[in-house]
Amino acid sequence: MTPFQRARSDEQRLVRRQNILRTAAEMLAEMPVSALSLNELSRRVGLAKSNVLRYFESREAVLLDLLEESAREFLDEVGEPLRAQVDPSATLDARTVAVASGAAAAFAARPMLCELLSAQAGVLEHNISVDVATRYKQGARDSLLGFAALLRHLFPELDRPRSEQGANLVIVMIGGLWTHCHPAPAVRAVYDADPSFAFMDTKFEDALRGSLCVLLAGLVTGPAPLT
Known part of the structure; x- marks a missing residue:
């Protein structure tokens, strides 16, 4: 797990949100919505779940x-x-x-x-x-x-x-x-x-x-x- 570094600017926050969305899209190419978990999404993004929840509730x-x-x-x-x-x-x-x-x-x-x-x-x-x-x-x-x-x-x-x-x-x-x-x-x-x-x-x-x-x-x- 990469150490969490807080996004300091709106641009950095947007990049991180887009990375989360892109990773979710990649997962949906492999699995249905029902199989996509926040834990696995967080793992693939390289952030703790609590840090992903900073960007999406x-x-x-x-x-x-x-x-x-x-x-x-x-x-x-x-x-x-x-x-x-x-x-x-x-x-x-x-x-x-x-x-x-x-x-x-x-x-x-x-x-x-x-x-x-x-x-x-x-x-x-x-x-x-x-x-x-x-x-x-x-x-x-x-x-x-x-x-x-x-x-x-x-x-x-x-x-x-x-x-x-x-x-x-x-x-x-x-x-x-x-x-x-x-x-x-x-x-x-x-x-x-x-x-x-x-x-x-x-x-x-x-x-x-x-x-x-x-x-x-x-x-x-x-x-x-x-x-």
């Missing part, structure tokens, strides 16, 4: 910061390519398929983001203070509003309430599908042993693409959202 606070950062990067990286691959003069059905396919592929290429979204409400938003929850929700709100604006660009038929409802539902959908498409070992063994369960054993990208097609079509042509 809990494991959940670390992962919420990582989720906010990942969501912001997703929007920055995916928005323009998605606009480029959708022909605004195409039929509604064609645009729906194009957007659903592009968005599903983009999310599937970012497993850490999907893993964090799957744990957001049930795990990560617990064991945190009101201050951390407020800061996280402010960032999440900005990302959702940005995603809603992207949906309105791709589907001019959508008004703001429908696009915001859609952005929220996409995030909920991803969290649920990611969990169900990555079953526990015992459930995986059941699926592999009995072909009658094949319809329940869906690949994440395929399941998300199909679900997005249904959601997007419903948002554009269905009744106005309840308020």
Whole structure:
């Protein structure tokens, strides 16, 4: 363990926070959220747990910061390519398929983001203070509003309430599908042993693409959202 040296400046504190976040991201490439412990994170960062807690109040606070950062990067990286691959003069059905396919592929290429979204409400938003929850929700709100604006660009038929409802539902959908498409070992063994369960054993990208097609079509042509 490297002897702890207090960060003396805002820049040094930022560097240390970013190192903690980067290490957590590396761990999530190896393990699910449920297996990531503050003890192991501290060991890999090279600090005592008490010193990591100087920068983040809990494991959940670390992962919420990582989720906010990942969501912001997703929007920055995916928005323009998605606009480029959708022909605004195409039929509604064609645009729906194009957007659903592009968005599903983009999310599937970012497993850490999907893993964090799957744990957001049930795990990560617990064991945190009101201050951390407020800061996280402010960032999440900005990302959702940005995603809603992207949906309105791709589907001019959508008004703001429908696009915001859609952005929220996409995030909920991803969290649920990611969990169900990555079953526990015992459930995986059941699926592999009995072909009658094949319809329940869906690949994440395929399941998300199909679900997005249904959601997007419903948002554009269905009744106005309840308020």
